[in-house]
Amino acid sequence: MSKHHHPHHESESPRPEQTPPQPAAETPPAKPEEATADDAAQKFQAELAAAKDRELRVHAELENYRKRAARELEEHIRYAELSLLRDVLPVMDNVDRAIEAGEKNADASNLLEGFKMVSQQLRELLACHHCTRIEATNAPFDPNVHHAVMQQPSEEHPANTVLMVTQDGYQLHDRVVRPSQVIVSKQKS
Numbered sequence: 001m002s003k004h005h006h007p008h009h010e011s012e013s014p015r016p017e018q019t020p021p022q023p024a025a026e027t028p029p030a031k032p033e034e035a036t037a038d039d040a041a042q043k044f045q046a047e048l049a050a051a052k053d054r055e056l057r058v059h060a061e062l063e064n065y066r067k068r069a070a071r072e073l074e075e076h077i078r079y080a081e082l083s084l085l086r087d088v089l090p091v092m093d094n095v096d097r098a099i100e101a102g103e104k105n106a107d108a109s110n111l112l113e114g115f116k117m118v119s120q121q122l123r124e125l126l127a128c129h130h131c132t133r134i135e136a137t138n139a140p141f142d143p144n145v146h147h148a149v150m151q152q153p154s155e156e157h158p159a160n161t162v163l164m165v166t167q168d169g170y171q172l173h174d175r176v177v178r179p180s181q182v183i184v185s186k187q188k189s
Helices: 032-078 081-104 106-128
Strands: 131-133 144-152 162-167 170-172 173-177 179-187
Touching: 081 106, 106 131, 144 162
Parallel strands: 144 179
Antiparallel strands: 131 170, 162 179, 170 173
């Protein structure tokens, strides 16, 4: 038997079609407009991050300032009377000396002189701290600085005139610390 050799029946495996080698996939070069937009976006993100960082720092500094100011205010309020107390202590020492002298010596005139000096020292001390006595006698009654404890008929004074002060009032600058307790005139009925 003769063998015919057909080219189609060869036992060779079929070859896939070969494609010519392609260059490696590269991103096309960015167009100038796209490059600018990407750069601007990155720059904007960097600026945004820097702004957020600044905001956090400023917020933290503000919180620290608030806390420090609150502490300083609390301390100032707590020790506001310190200078007044330092000024009062010598007056207290003189009161103690006057009492001690009164116990040793039965002479009341020395004790009276001692207390007059203490009273004068206290008035000067109050004045140094801008605390002044409210003048009231013979002044028109003013409910802002006077507290009427009684009314009395008077022929010599018009109605609502302070006839007598039963307890001195004081003010610090223009604010009343304690109103004067006064007896006020009224018209005779």
